[in-house]
Amino acid sequence: MTPPKPEPRADRVSLLAYLRLFRRDILSAQPARLYRAWMAEFRTPFFRSYLCNDPALVRRVLDERPADFPKSRRVTEGLLPLLGRSVFVTNGEEWLHQRRIIDPAFEGGRLKEAFPAIWAAGEAAVARMVPGEVEVELAASHAAADVIFRTLFSLPIEDRVAQAVFQEFRAYQRSAPILNLAAFLPLPGWMPRFHRRATLRSARVIRGLISGLTADRAAAIAAGRAPMDLATKIMTTPDPVTGVPFGTEEMVDQVAIFFLAGHETSASALGWALYLLATHPEVQERVAAEVAGLRPEFGTMGGLRFARDVFREALRLYPPVPMMVRENRKDEEFRGRQVKPGAQVVISPWHLHRHERIWDRPDEFDPDRWAGEGREAARDGYLPFSSGPRVCPGAGFAMLEGTLLLAHLVRAFRFQAVAGKVPVPVAHLTVRARDGIWLRVERR
């Protein structure tokens, strides 16, 4: 069974029709040729955008000269009310300063310290799941939010404040504009964008709750009774270059992005991974056999090779962040075409991961490819966590989390597809199913 893929649009449509499609969903707004092309140019009255699938171009933008391709303001603008000046939206010196403080908290050795909290979240996800017909995207969101609260603030999702933040994030997601929409709108960059009232209200509530959490933590650190979790680590690490740690407001900005980037993305990937296993029962049984010996110690991860490849393959077919948008500062030449400064440069994991000239059977779910040719194709066409200095700082954490949550769930339950309920991928803040992912769940 070939996993669901959005219907592409016709090759030529008017700008107005394109925008209408775009409003609905950026994935189905694209033509099928983008799965074969190395580059595509889109012209609007005010700017041009270039979707780059050519691996050499992708490397230039992300790895070789990232400072010449900062994050596009058109994209980050929609998130400002919630994220303030978080590491996700800043550029230049301010961004460098933030990464110097954040990166050490996610170093390899620290992942081991996060293991018990992620394990506990896995057990809690199993305990919460009631057999029957289950919307697993919601269950995955719950589990991923639990992971982030436990690892960041040593709080389970049942905590009153954690619950409130989780619910408010759901409201935010329903009201917020699609992340990448503004990048393609043919409006001049100087035109102000308006945020919906509901979006602004949700953002205010979330930031208020997070301010409370960080103030409590600052007091606990000062009193010498803070748990050694990610929040404490980040709040007590000074920038090694300037010696300055995060201020209170700056920390609220960073916590907001950890919640958003850390829980939405992982939840999206876990939901799709469960759907892929439900529709490939033989693969699911191989995972079940592997996870039978799961142990509550970090060393158990070494025995989860196949579960990890399943998660990797889910990230290939349904990359939670489908597209990333940058802006070129200088004159560039892209595959023989002159590109003026200010163009929107789109790197699309969605298209790269299914590119017909990079991958063999690109639309098929085949976790075994990761033990063979997949690794080679991945060098040119696999970017679920981006690449270069702006790579996701949570990548290692997310691979550990995804594999372990999957292991817990498959050890306890068997997942089956529900007839007539085929999820349609759409890109909201992350790649989600239009009407959720419904699966039949039974205890093993």
Ligand code: HEM
């Ligand atoms: C499966 C899970 C995840 C996926 C697929 C993912 C993917 C990504 C991608 C593609 C970017 C780059 C976006 C861009 O440049 O436009 C990114 C950035 C980021 N991610 Fe993740 N992420 C995941 C989990 C996490 C987790 C668990 C955390 C933290 C706890 C996290 C924190 C961040 C932060 C702070 C950034 C901004 C980095 C910067 O701009 O310098 N992510 N992520």
